[in-house]
Amino acid sequence: MSQQLELLTESPSQWVTVSFVTPEIQKKEIKPFVALALKELEGTPDSRTASLMSTDKFSAVRSVVRYVARLRSATREPWDEGDVRTFLEGLRFSQDCITELSTLLCVDSLYENIPRHLRVKPGVISMQWKIDVSLSQTNIQADNASEIRTKEILHRDTYIILIFELTDGRTNIYRLSINKFHEMRYNIASALKSMIVLEKRKCMRRD
Incomplete structure (x- = not known):
């Protein structure tokens, strides 16, 4: 197991609730959910978040984005897409969603505007x-x-x-x-x- 994958999968118990919802998420929902989750992380929440119908699905994706974004600050290297895919497979996302979400999460510029107080110190x-x-x-x-x-x-x-x-x-x-x-x-x-x-x-x- 790589160091990155070990870091991603070190707290499996926190994903029990998320894993009940992830199989229902569709590929077309991933990109807008990630965008809204990032807006929240950056301290500029989008008004569309309040009117979402699929709040459980968004909450699941938001939890993943927050977790991966915070952990990214603990390592100087970009995420390995294979490790991210393995992590998402463990959360029971569909293969289409895994492809879409892992591609987005491995874009390093995604984490440039994460506030310092949300960043994780190196382990x-x-x-x-x-x-x-x-x-x-x-x-x-x-x-x-x-x-x-x-x-x-x-x-x-x-x-x-x-x-x-x-x-x-x-x-x-x-x-x-x-x-x-x-x-x-x-x-x-x-x-x-x-x-x-x-x-x-x-x-x-x-x-």
Whole structure:
């Protein structure tokens, strides 16, 4: 599975309702629905949206357009049409609609006017880490340190190197002291705990 397809299909549960409607959508409806959805995204909604008869169909297409448009900001590369087609097939669009919609969604200029607050920050593909003891070893030798002093220097001058590979192709490298590394671990654990508590609340559950 390509990175783009993995990004597109990472939340399958959110498409259950959409998948009930998509088989009913006709090819001729795709282009006007996409145009109206983009107008909404750009902050200039079209008055014709309020008078639509097929609100369920438009809502389904709008959800796809918003999702794909927001994810597009997380990668610097244009969408691969094969990946987009696979994603749309999973949503049960007809083949005619898949051809029409995938062609439209793969036009890169489509996303030029998406407001910044709707854009997605790059995701993390992988993280690697290593321990850098070069500075501590140098200082231990320079000080001719005792055993107790060696432990102090190791704790003070040992660093953790974190290497993050992002979905937009960038690689970010961070150098943290041991204290900062443990602080980061604590903050991440606290955030995850808060997320678990929120997910258990009734207001966060989907029927």
